[in-house]
Amino acid sequence: MTPPVLSVRNLRVEFASRRGVLRAIDGVSFDIAKGEVLGVVGESGAGKSVTGLAVIGLIDPPGRISGGEIYLSGMRIDNLSPEELRRIRGKRIGMIFQDPLTSLNPLYRIGDQLVETLKTHTNLSESAARRRAIDLLAEVGIPAPEKRIDGYPHEFSGGMRQRVVIALAICAEPELIIADEPTTALDVSVQAQIIALIKRLGRDHGTAVMLVTHDMGVIAETSDRVAVMYSGRIAEIGPVRDVVQSPLHPYARGLMGAIPTLAGDAARLVQIPGSMPRLSAIPPGCSFNPRCPFAFERCRIERPEPIRQGTQAVACHLYDTAAKETAA
Amino acid sequence: MIVFLLRRLLQSLAVMLAVALIAFTLFRFVGDPINGMVGQDATQAERDALRQNLGLNDSVVVQFGRFVGRTVRGEFGLSYQLARPVNQIILEKMPATLELSLVAGLIALLVGVALGVFTGLRPRAASSRFLLAVSLVGVSLPTFLIGILLILVFAVWLRWLPSYGRGTTEQFGWWTTGLLTIDGWRSLIMPAFTLALYPMTLIIRLVRAEMLEVLRTDYIRFARARGLTTRAIHFGHALKNTLVPVITVAGLQFGSVIAFAIITETVFQWPGMGLLFVQAVQNVDIPIMAAYLLVVSLIFVTINLIVDILYTVVDPRLRSTIQRPA
Structure with missing residues (x-):
């Protein structure tokens, strides 16, 4: 059996701050298979983006990976040297950031940025790299690529720039693409196109995609599986259909209840009381316990581990039937 | 355009x-x-x-x-004091000032950018902190004091360098140059360094601040995510983006280098326009003062024009806003 493209085991990321060490990611584990799209959803500060940055090795000091393992197609990458990691970045893992307006260097032609990236990771000659760059621009849906290749970023619209960013991310045919809120900064009409593009590219090349977003709609449309994150941990993970239709974790239930539907059958959107704890004040036990309507004694003391429930896995004591029985 | x-x-x-x-x-x-x-x-x-x-x-x-x-037409009348045409006198003195300013400007620019990048890339290193502390001295000490200290150390105590004048010069038409002889360079080095110190420290601090700023931008993060080499990121993507403000300041500083040359030339008895101007002020030689004023402003204005053109060379965004005038 081939190993998954990405395998994250017990990842911990910590930031040293004046008020002590803050744990932004605490024991996160997940896999992404070839051609699979994993959506990572959660509130701001839940650790979605940091997880993506940790995988590609771009956590800046004072942050650092303080524990766990990351495997790319079976090869451990979290302990590589900076130079080895650099070779993997852009070549085997492509990354797309949130804001296409600021992701491109304003002083370089987009063709130069593509050729530069291609030449860094492949043995292509200047002219071959340029031809490849034109093909890539065509593939991400930029009209008249042989003309546009000599344009500067400011001559492109937001959606077109995000297409260029995607072309840059996929130019070396990576096994994994990490897309960090790729549509948040775009117009709604353009969002759908970009989502469709990422989906199509993932399918055509068999690329694994880690899609970080706070937009459940985007996840529902593109992802095969979804991981719901809460204060640096995965609360629930499973196939999108199951998690959306029958969320198990109380937080995931609250999250799904907060999605407005077009039918408008719910009188009011459900709101989760309170807000996510700050990193400096994560409560002991289950970090969701102060906001959880079902919290009991154990939730305030013991941290829940993921429990398998059919296709889903949920980190919640409510589902620990064995323990419940012994307690009773 | x-x-x-x-x-x-x-x-x-x-x-x-x-x-x-x-x-x-x-x-x-x-x-x-x-x-x-x-x-x-x-x-x-x-x-x-x-x-x-x-x-x-x-x-x-x-x-x-x-x-x-x-x-x-280049006629500034006769000098009251020397009874010779002012334009002749200015032309005689101009090469000395321009050579001094040019060498000082190049020192300031090259050393300033190099050290600025260095301290910008290693903001926490001890060597960077030391350089910045020294640069503070460069900004704070007045030019004449630095000049006199240099003369004291290198000319009086160590006797390595001459304390005044231009040394041996050679004539090319109306242009006299001290750049072709070792003696000329020995005379040039102290005044040029004195003159360069202030703009150099300014450029160090500017480049450093700009580098720190640019290294935090999204496109640098994206460049790193694309796996580009550190070298390409720092000296290609980052440095080029710091250039627009650096060109502005460097251009303006080159203008003030020529103006500040008055003090340096006086300290080192450098036979240039600045020294000429100081002597003219002492003797109320108005035609020379007026001519100096005009020549220096002409240089200033020309530099500004060049700086404006350089902007558009560096930054394509400016090019297109210029083509479609607002």
Whole structure:
């Protein structure tokens, strides 16, 4: 059996701050298979983006990976040297950031940025790299690529720039693409196109995609599986259909209840009381316990581990039937 | 682009006219020029005749027009003190000042950018902190003090370098150069360093601040995510983006290097325009003062024009806003 493209085991990321060490990611584990799209959803500060940055090795000091393992197609990458990691970045893992307006260097032609990236990771000659760059621009849906290749970023619209960013991310045919809120900064009409593009590219090349977003709609449309994150941990993970239709974790239930539907059958959107704890004040036990309507004694003391429930896995004591029985 | 250039040229012309007006008023400011020309016992009739002859009875506007006309032809009149045409004197002294300023400017730019990048890439390193502390000294100490300290150390104590003058120079047409002989360079090094110190420290601090700023931007993060080499990111993507403000400051600083040369030239008795100007001030030699004012402003305005053009070379965004004028 081939190993998954990405395998994250017990990842911990910590930031040293004046008020002590803050744990932004605490024991996160997940896999992404070839051609699979994993959506990572959660509130701001839940650790979605940091997880993506940790995988590609771009956590800046004072942050650092303080524990766990990351495997790319079976090869451990979290302990590589900076130079080895650099070779993997852009070549085997492509990354797309949130804001296409600021992701491109304003002083370089987009063709130069593509050729530069291609030449860094492949043995292509200047002219071959340029031809490849034109093909890539065509593939991400930029009209008249042989003309546009000599344009500067400011001559492109937001959606077109995000297409260029995607072309840059996929130019070396990576096994994994990490897309960090790729549509948040775009117009709604353009969002759908970009989502469709990422989906199509993932399918055509068999690329694994880690899609970080706070937009459940985007996840529902593109992802095969979804991981719901809460204060640096995965609360629930499973196939999108199951998690959306029958969320198990109380937080995931609250999250799904907060999605407005077009039918408008719910009188009011459900709101989760309170807000996510700050990193400096994560409560002991289950970090969701102060906001959880079902919290009991154990939730305030013991941290829940993921429990398998059919296709889903949920980190919640409510589902620990064995323990419940012994307690009773 | 051509429209932009023409507009800039017109602006420069306006600035030069304003400066000419100031230079022109210099002559009037020191009082009636007739008094300085005729003897104590000249009759009123003689005075009036001279006044008429020199055109001093015409309206101020006409006189100013004549002054501008002469200036454009490069005629600044006779020096009161040396009784020689001012333009000749200025041309004689200009090479010394330009060579000094050019070498100082290059030192400031090259060393400034190099050290700025270095300290920007390693903001926490001890060597960076040390350089910044030293640069603070460079900003704070007045030029004349640094010059005198250098003379004390290298000319008086160590006797390595001459303390004044330009050393051996060679003649090329009207241009004299000290850059072709070792003696010339030995004389040049101290004044050039003195003159370079202030703009150099300014550029270090500017480049450092800009580097720190640019390294935090999304496109640098994206460049790292694309796996580009550190070298390509730092010296290609990051450095190029710091250049626009650096060009501005460097350009303006080069102008003030020429202006500040007055002090350095005085300290090192460097036979350039600055020294000439100081002597002219002491002797109330108005034609030289006026000519110096105009020449230095012309250099300033030209540099600004070049800086404006360089912007558009570096930053494509400016190019397109210029092509479609707002």
